[in-house]
Amino acid sequence: TQLLEQSPQFLSIQEGENLTVYCNSSSVFSSLQWYRQEPGEGPVLLVTVVTGGEVKKLKRLTFQFGDARKDSSLHITAAQPGDTGLYLCAGVAQGSNYQLIWGAGTKLIIKP
Amino acid sequence: DVKVTQSSRYLVKRTGEKVFLECVQDMDHENMFWYRQDPGLGLRLIYFSYDVKMKEKGDIPEGYSVSREKKERFSLILESASTNQTSMYLCASSENLDRVEGYTFGSGTRLTVV
Secondary structure, X not given: OOOOEEEOOEEEEEOOOOEEEEEEXXXXXEEEXXXXXXXXXXXXXXXXXXXXXXXXXXXXXXXXXXXXXXXXXXXXXXXXXXXXXXXXXEEEEOOOOOOEEEOOOEEXXXXX | OOOEEXXXXXXXXXXXXXXXXXXXXXXXXXXXXXXXXXXXXXXXXXXXXXXXXXXXXXXXXXXEEEEEEEOOEEEEEEOOOOHHHOEEEEEEEEOOOOOOOOXXXXXXXXXXXX
């Protein structure tokens, strides 16, 4: 079974702190995506990474795809209350036909 | 701005009712998906469609069916609603089968079956 494990499941920190969330698997992925979901809304795509070792930045968010394409991380610098939400990773396993595999998510709360 | 629109944000239905969840996208995407989202379980794929009148079962199709008569519309049908189908239902679409460009999701329908 191909799984994407996200950690931590829950994180509550103060505004201004830095944090990293992780998305890990024993399988190789041809691409991996990160989404943010706010309460009562659908997930919104933040970024897609496709190359091992790739780093992408979106303002204060830095996404990295592992060299072996089995894991990814999301680092937030100087977190703000607007970063609060559920962060989901999802990937296309190498050699699979079409289905996205989803992590269970990291619920992030940034306290003012 | 591209959009996936789900017809209802909240629904309350009785056990045994037939329930229709509607989803429309305006991006001319080939692929459309129905997921349910439950706390701690993440997103689970119910059905997807890669073309008009085509459908494929996902991971949890039991108790559900779908219809895609037009490219822009993908409907999820609960044939006889049960309390264990109380959940958040999310519709999504994508252009490419390899998913590199990501999915566009609707805002979700929170269904309660009583």
